[in-house]
Amino acid sequence: MKVAYLQLALSMAFVGANVAVGKIIVSDVPIFLFSEIRFLIALLFLVPMLLINRQKQALQLKKNEWGFLFLQSFFGVFLFSVLMLYGVRFTSATAAGIITSTVPAVIAILSFIFLRERLSISQTLSICLAVLGISIITFQATPSNTEGTPLALGNILVFGAVISEALFTILAKKLSGVLTPIQMAAGVNIIGFLLFLPFAVREVTSFNLLNLGWSIWILIFYYAITASVLSFVLWYCGVANVKASVAGIFTGFIPISATLVGIILLKEPFGWNQAIGIMSVLGAIFLGTRNKTIKRKEQHTQNISS
Numbered sequence: 001m002k003v004a005y006l007q008l009a010l011s012m013a014f015v016g017a018n019v020a021v022g023k024i025i026v027s028d029v030p031i032f033l034f035s036e037i038r039f040l041i042a043l044l045f046l047v048p049m050l051l052i053n054r055q056k057q058a059l060q061l062k063k064n065e066w067g068f069l070f071l072q073s074f075f076g077v078f079l080f081s082v083l084m085l086y087g088v089r090f091t092s093a094t095a096a097g098i099i100t101s102t103v104p105a106v107i108a109i110l111s112f113i114f115l116r117e118r119l120s121i122s123q124t125l126s127i128c129l130a131v132l133g134i135s136i137i138t139f140q141a142t143p144s145n146t147e148g149t150p151l152a153l154g155n156i157l158v159f160g161a162v163i164s165e166a167l168f169t170i171l172a173k174k175l176s177g178v179l180t181p182i183q184m185a186a187g188v189n190i191i192g193f194l195l196f197l198p199f200a201v202r203e204v205t206s207f208n209l210l211n212l213g214w215s216i217w218i219l220i221f222y223y224a225i226t227a228s229v230l231s232f233v234l235w236y237c238g239v240a241n242v243k244a245s246v247a248g249i250f251t252g253f254i255p256i257s258a259t260l261v262g263i264i265l266l267k268e269p270f271g272w273n274q275a276i277g278i279m280s281v282l283g284a285i286f287l288g289t290r291n292k293t294i295k296r297k298e299q300h301t302q303n304i305s306s
Contacts (some may be wrong), residue, residue: 007238014054014226014234016100016257020093020251020265021118022085023225030207030218031085036200037220039077039193042228046186068171073183073191076168082191084159089152098253099158107164107248114170115244126297129280165251170234173244189228 006219012119025034088096112118262268 002177002221004238004241005250007234008242008247010254011231011234011238012251013257014231015251015252016259017082017261018223018227018256019088019096019100019254020249020261021219023093023262024265025216025223026089029220030203031082032196032199033203033209033221034082035085035209036193036196038224038228039189039196041195041224042189044187045225045229046182046189049182049267050186062191065175068174069179069184069187070191072171073188073226074169074195075164077188077192078195080161080164080168083164084225087154087157087161089154091158092268093258095155096158096258098160099155100165100251100258102159103162103165103254104245104248106162108245110166111173111244111248114168115173129283150198155204164240166248169239169244169251172239173247174241176236181233181240184236185232188232192228198203199291234295235301249281 029037085095172184179187235247238250
């Protein structure tokens with residue numbers, strides 16, 4: 001179980017770090033074109049991995065399972081990317097990161113509705129702590145950014161990305177016993193590539209990629225590998241071994257890494273509100289996983305006694 005926790009934590013840490021990285025990239029590259037390049041780079045790695053492992057299960061999916069795979073990509077790749085990348089244009093990477101601390105609460109609600117997963121007291125408390133992060137950042141936020149655009153617009157878009165990420169987790173849980181992590185990662189990237197294609201074609205006609213500096217290309221390559229390959233594979237590996245509501249708690253690593261990277265790369269300010277938000281998220285993760293650990297220890301003791 002500890003391995004699954006580590007996989008989930010690393011996956012979400014990559015997602016959070018890419019909030020700031022994405023903010024830098026979309027200041028120079030159109031959003032749909034950047035996303036298309038990202039998926040192309042990712043598929044250059046994922047497709048050979050599929051062929052090497054000779055994984056053909058995807059061809060045997062039932063019609064409803066193909067539907068789940070499509071919806072995973074639509075919500076977790078297409079909508080999440082569009083809403084998050086447009087959102088960070090109008091708000092800070094730090095604010096966007098902490099807003100995503102509501103993901104555990106949204107996942108818990110959806111897992112209760114769709115997966116019939118019951119919540120323990122500690123999990124409920126952990127969700128409350130995670131939500132505290134967004135409350136702090138929302139009540140202290142300034143009314144607009146330096147361009148005069150209301151920060152509320154950016155925050156609303158980011159919260160839309162939160163809902164998309166929650167739906168992605170629920171759908172991933174439904175397919176975790178059907179497809180391998182590499183198969184699901186490749187599947188959602190292929191569908192994502194196709195969804196972004198018509199919009200990217202329109203943008204590339206008016207944008208010269210040759211004008212991009214090498215530093216932006218490095219960031220695009222980093223984003224593609226971490227966001228479309230590593231984070232997907234790690235998340236699928238972890239979510240297959242824990243409840244969706246428990247996996248959701250680890251999305252708390254998004255605001256932590258987004259805040260830290262935003263401070264380092266974008267020189268965003270760091271105050272008590274960010275510090276309290278990070279501590280709340282860490283406390284949420286501790287509470288949400290502690291209950292499971294105690295239960296396993298008690299069960300192990302009972303087994304020895306009997």
